[in-house]
Amino acid sequence: MFQKILIANRGEIACRVAATARRLGIRTVAVYSDADASARHVAMCDEAVHIGGNRPQDSYLRADRILAAAVATGAQAIHPGYGFLSENNAFAQACHDAGVVFIGPPPSAIAAMGSKSAAKALMERAGVPLVPGYHGDNQDPAFLQAQADRMGYPVLIKASAGGGGKGMRAVHQPSDFAAALASCQREAQASFGSAHVLVERYVTQPRHIEIQVFGDTYGHYVHVGERDCSVQRRHQKVLEEAPAPGMTAERRAQMGEAAVAAARSVGYVGAGTVEFICEQDGRFYFMEMNTRLQVEHPVTEAITGLDLVEWQLRVAAGEPLPLTQADIRFSGHAIEARICAENPAQQFLPATGTLQVLRAPAHQSFAVAPVRMDSGVREGDAITPHYDSMIAKLIVWGEDRSAALARLDAALADLHITGLSHNVSFLRRVAATRSFSQAQLDTALIEREHAALFEGPPLPIEHTVAGAILRLHSDETHQAGADPWSHPDHWRLHGQARREIRLHVDGQSLRVIQTVQADGTWQLSWDAVKVSVRPFSLSDGPVLDADVHGQRLRLSVYRHGQDLDVFTPAGHARVQRVDPLHQGDTSGAGSGRLTALMPGKVVAILVQAGQSVKQGDALAVTEAMKMEHTLTAPHDGTVSAVLCGVGDQVAEGVELLRLDVAA
Known part of the structure; x- marks a missing residue:
């Protein structure tokens, strides 16, 4: 070793x-x-x-x-x-x-699988089933469009040297092909140093199932089961699980044999992943082989009890595989959630910022554990625009899928992150959808469940407001210390204590009236809402205990200045205490200034000054955190100024274009 x-x-x-x-x-x-x-x-x-x-x-x-x-x-x-x-x-x-x-594998194996086009030709010779498509070297745009037209739409354009969802575009009609191809090639060139693409028939309602394979220097090969990675956004995985729901022993053996055949055909050594696109009826097609360990490998570890990194080290040191195929056993069900700094409501735009709070659920780091969290950051670290947006991976294990789902929701509820936008609440909603909970899986699940994920009812505002007021009161109490005159106990010689607190919650501006009753109960009221609150435990830490309208709750509330992050059993909400002397927004929002949403590089300008545009038209493309982001017109109008150029590095908030409203 x-x-x-x-x-x-x-x-x-x-x-x-x-x-x-x-x-x-x-x-x-x-x-x-x-x-x-x-x-x-x-x-x-x-x-x-x-x-x-x-x-x-x-x-x-x-x-x-x-x-x-x-x-x-x-x-x-x-x-x-x-x-x-x-x-x-x-x-x-x-x-x-x-x-x-x-x-890792020998250079020859990486080269053989590094080009999706070459790999598919190799798999065809090895007898592994392929999705119909064009995988050749002719990269003329007109030729590629002709191939797509011949196949019939929808088609999928994919970077030949790509991975991780980058350099990939689904095209549903011929008129969109040219623009999608150009964008795909730009992203492929920037991410992988090659603009070469392939075009395939886009399988409708596909499942994305991958097989973990291992080979050693003695010619031994095994597969370590499958992972279902169908839940994706922007062609990137969101939730992964093992085993794949609905997988039969016979189908696992067929896919495992195909994956091992792929590895054997290139003399593979070490850990690799063979990815398949699967039809709902069980038919499967080779998609690509990733010649490395995958982000989602912990779910395989959770159901096998194996340390796949240890296997990598032992094989690389010249040892044989630790187990034969017959020795590998599977137990229970595991799910991994990718915790990312991003804003799901804004098309999953990556976010940057400082992790003011990063409190994980009780977990173990390795081996078999009911809850495991792998992370490369700590509380106080910054998520920068230089690298990807992943904060952590949360992995749960249960005796069966329903137990794993319950444990996943509980663990996500206990994961508290503040300081930047993230997808924790979104992941809880995905896991709770009818499609995911009932294992009706395909890569369009997020689009299909759009209403439940993005248009569902907001969190109970009563709990959010109560949590914010409780934290403000608790902070005032602990700041006052032993000084009886500064203590906010609301004692009055005559009448009830009453004060007004202004909050901004979920886009609403609230004027909350807090009234303290003689028995210590609070009454909170705003608009037509009335909420009774009885505090039980107001600590100087984040955890608060109170009865809110007849429901005993433990709330966690973190405060940074006038910003409060309230974590209730139903989810996370952000609250801002509003200064009544504040003069309002002077940022220029709505003035026609179109700004960069995050630091990045301008890769395309699609309009010129004086050009008329319609709402939704693409105006410019920036690249940040390994992804392209398209700036679109918020309304009809005329481009009055283009204030950036292709290749410019821009900071967050920098004005890129100016758009006058149509008369």
């Missing part, structure tokens, strides 16, 4: 690898960019080497600097994690040439 390895990655996967290495007594070397000098993965490793600037191409994609760091520190092997250089055959070859073990 190795004595020291270098981890050529960052975030939660670097922390994940470091934890297994530490358990096995292997010393670790971290690498870091300027932005990650104080990152959690740096703190978890025994040594750390600075490799460059914030941009991935200046640090985590610098193969030369990473390899030099391995040689300088005496690391015997490099674990690439996933993303960055994990599927770069040139990097794997450079490691081999330098006498450093690459903890």
Whole structure:
């Protein structure tokens, strides 16, 4: 076994690898960019080497600097994690040439599977079923459109060298093909260094099921079961689970054999994932092979009790696979939720900011655990625009799927994050939908359940307002200390104590009247709403205990200045205490200024000054956090000014265009 390895990655996967290495007594070397000098993965490793600037191409994609760091520190092997250089055959070859073990497949296997087009041709020869499509080298836009027209719509354009949902567009009618192709190629070039694409028939109501495979240097191969990754947004996975609901032993054997055949055809070594698109009737087609560990590997670990990173290390060190196919057993059901900094209500726009609060549910980090959370950040860390938006992965295990679902909701409810937008409440709603709870799965689940996910009833505002008032009162009480004259006990010589508090909740401005009764009960009223509140425990910590309108609740409320984050059993809401002397919004909202929603790079300007546009027309495209974001016209009008150019790096809030309202 190795004595020291270098981890050529960052975030939660670097922390994940470091934890297994530490358990096995292997010393670790971290690498870091300027932005990650104080990152959690740096703190978890025994040594750390600075490799460059914030941009991935200046640090985590610098193969030369990473390899030099391995040689300088005496690391015997490099674990690439996933993303960055994990599927770069040139990097794997450079490691081999330098006498450093690459903890992954041989360069030839990465190269064979690195091009979706070439991989599909290889799979066709190996007898693995394929989705009909064009996988060739002719990249002329007119030719590709002709292929799509011949296949019939809808079709899917995919970056040949891609993964993670980047460089992928579904096209439903011929008139949209050219624009989708151009956008797909731009994103593919930026993410993978190649604009090469393939075009396939778009399978309607598809399920996305993948098989975990392993090979060793002795020619042994096994599959470690399947994962269902059908729940996706923007072609990126949201919830993953194992085993796949409805999977029969016969179908698992068929898919497992096909996956092993794919791995064997390229002489694969180490961990890999063969991804399939599946029809609702069970037919399956090879989609791609990811020549690395997957983000969702913990659900496989949860139902097998295996540490797949340990398997990677042992195989890379020249040991045979620890188990044969007959030895692998599955128990229970596991679900993983990807916790991301993003705004689901704004088309999942990635978010940046500081994690003011990051309180996880009671959990274990590795091995078999009812609740596990893998994360590369800590409370107080910042989510920056330089890398992806993942905060953590929350994994739950249950004796069956219904038990896992119940545990998932409870764990998400106990996960408290403040300081930026995130998808925790959205994930709870997804898991509660009829489609997901009844395992009616396909990649359009989020679109199909749009009403339940985005148009459902808001949280009970009574609980939110009560939590905010309780926190304000508790803070005032603890700030007053022993001074009887400053103590906010609402004592009055005559009559009831009464005060007005102005709050902004869910887009509403409320003037809340708080009245304190002689028995200590509060009456909160606004508009036509009246709520009774009896406080029981008002601590200086986040947890508050009170009876709200006859319901005993434990609320967690975090305050930062005048901003309050209220966590109730039903979910999370943000509240702002309003200064009555505030003069109103002077930001210029609605003035025709169109600004960047987050830091990024301008990759396309689609209009010019003087051009008339309709509401919803695309105006400009920016790239941030590995994704393209299209700025659209909020109303009909005329572009009066274009204030940016292609290639510009822009900060959040910078004005990009100005749009005059149509007369």
